Amino acid sequence: MSTPAQSRPRTAHRDLAGSPFLAAARGRRPARLPVWFMRQAGRSLPEYRALREGVPMLQACFDPEMIAEITIQPVRRHGVDAAIFFSDIVVPLVAAGIDVDIVPGTGPVVAEPVRDAAAARRLPELDPRRLEPVLDGTRLLVERLGQTPLIGFAGAPFTLASYLIEGGPSRTFERTKALMHSEPEVWHDLAGRLAGIAVTFLRGQVEAGADAVQLFDSWAGALTLREYREFVLPHSARVLGAVADLDVPRIHFGVGTGEILPAMREAGADVVGVDWRVPLDEAVRRLTAHGEPAPVVQGNLDPALLQASWPVIEAEVRRIAAEGRAAAGHIFNLGHGVPPGTGPEVLTRVVELVHSLEG
Numbered sequence: 001m002s003t004p005a006q007s008r009p010r011t012a013h014r015d016l017a018g019s020p021f022l023a024a025a026r027g028r029r030p031a032r033l034p035v036w037f038m039r040q041a042g043r044s045l046p047e048y049r050a051l052r053e054g055v056p057m058l059q060a061c062f063d064p065e066m067i068a069e070i071t072i073q074p075v076r077r078h079g080v081d082a083a084i085f086f087s088d089i090v091v092p093l094v095a096a097g098i099d100v101d102i103v104p105g106t107g108p109v110v111a112e113p114v115r116d117a118a119a120a121r122r123l124p125e126l127d128p129r130r131l132e133p134v135l136d137g138t139r140l141l142v143e144r145l146g147q148t149p150l151i152g153f154a155g156a157p158f159t160l161a162s163y164l165i166e167g168g169p170s171r172t173f174e175r176t177k178a179l180m181h182s183e184p185e186v187w188h189d190l191a192g193r194l195a196g197i198a199v200t201f202l203r204g205q206v207e208a209g210a211d212a213v214q215l216f217d218s219w220a221g222a223l224t225l226r227e228y229r230e231f232v233l234p235h236s237a238r239v240l241g242a243v244a245d246l247d248v249p250r251i252h253f254g255v256g257t258g259e260i261l262p263a264m265r266e267a268g269a270d271v272v273g274v275d276w277r278v279p280l281d282e283a284v285r286r287l288t289a290h291g292e293p294a295p296v297v298q299g300n301l302d303p304a305l306l307q308a309s310w311p312v313i314e315a316e317v318r319r320i321a322a323e324g325r326a327a328a329g330h331i332f333n334l335g336h337g338v339p340p341g342t343g344p345e346v347l348t349r350v351v352e353l354v355h356s357l358e359g
């Protein structure tokens, strides 16, 4: 499919033909292995902590200059092959007018949790104009990033719904699962509304210049395959399907998703993000068990091992690169986000090592 030029005017002049990240995302094997890290911007970087001093997270997420500068910091420091737009999965909810705050040390906190039909019906739609400051940040980035591609992202309906229903971060998702099973029509109404918000957020980012998108269904691994297929897949498929015409690679990621990897691909992923629990060659085996074409995978160094000694990290990186050769394309990443206490020099060293390996 060709890119409709009129929908992505800002990227028309960027020459990304040599991007190893985009080549791998398209199922090719570039000369060197591409790498970026989830949460590569943020608290692991002293330059981020300095810039954010006294500025609340959500204020930073609506400030175009901050967005652009924070997004570029890890590209400058580590030489990663892609930038990920600095934002948060709750930003489109905030833009829609939902009362969510990001509380330091806790995470997203929802003032009025959504737990019944009336509350779900009150969920506002996202007016794309409310995203303007955020998308101005994207436009600045496209001008400043040179030949580094930009990944836009959104939270998937299940993960967003889990924050809205639980009222904040959860380990067990009890209320979410209870609502899903006991009041499926309320669940589907809520998930459908969140899918609409995610579509508006993703399309806005791509139209402003993002070159790829990642849909984070971070907590989908808490579900059984049956639950995923019945309650989640249709909504995530709608989100990924609604950006298909924009012709950018679509990455689909979650934690603990070993049991549902093929279903996550089926939702419309061009690249399947894999956490550290499933070796990449095993992930490829699961993704091709019914004769499907070889997938593109992204992952999957255990973030906890960034604290280990360098020989341990080096051996892990080499093992993962070797296992990734079973895939049509491999984008090196962590199995989840960079922990805030990670020494940035470790990440730079991982990038250097990955770049010495064949794509």
Ligand SMILES: O=C(O)CCc1c2[nH]c(c1CC(=O)O)Cc1[nH]c(c(CC(=O)O)c1CCC(=O)O)Cc1[nH]c(c(CC(=O)O)c1CCC(=O)O)Cc1[nH]c(c(CCC(=O)O)c1CC(=O)O)C2
Binding pocket: 037, 038, 039, 040, 041, 042, 043, 044, 057, 071, 084, 085, 086, 087, 088, 089, 090, 102, 103, 104, 105, 106, 107, 108, 153, 168, 169, 170, 216, 218, 337, 340
């Ligand atoms: O445990 C929980 O559920 C709350 C997690 C939490 C969220 N936002 C949050 C927090 C608090 C915190 O990180 O301390 C709050 C949050 N989001 C972010 C930061 C900055 C940082 O981590 O140092 C912070 C901490 C803010 C602060 O205290 O200064 C930024 C963020 N969130 C996210 C992204 C996208 C990415 O990961 O690359 C990014 C941008 C990273 C970048 O530009 O490089 C996406 C996000 N936010 C969130 C989730 C859900 C799952 C998860 O966090 O692991 C996810 C998706 C994911 O990472 O799987 C929710």
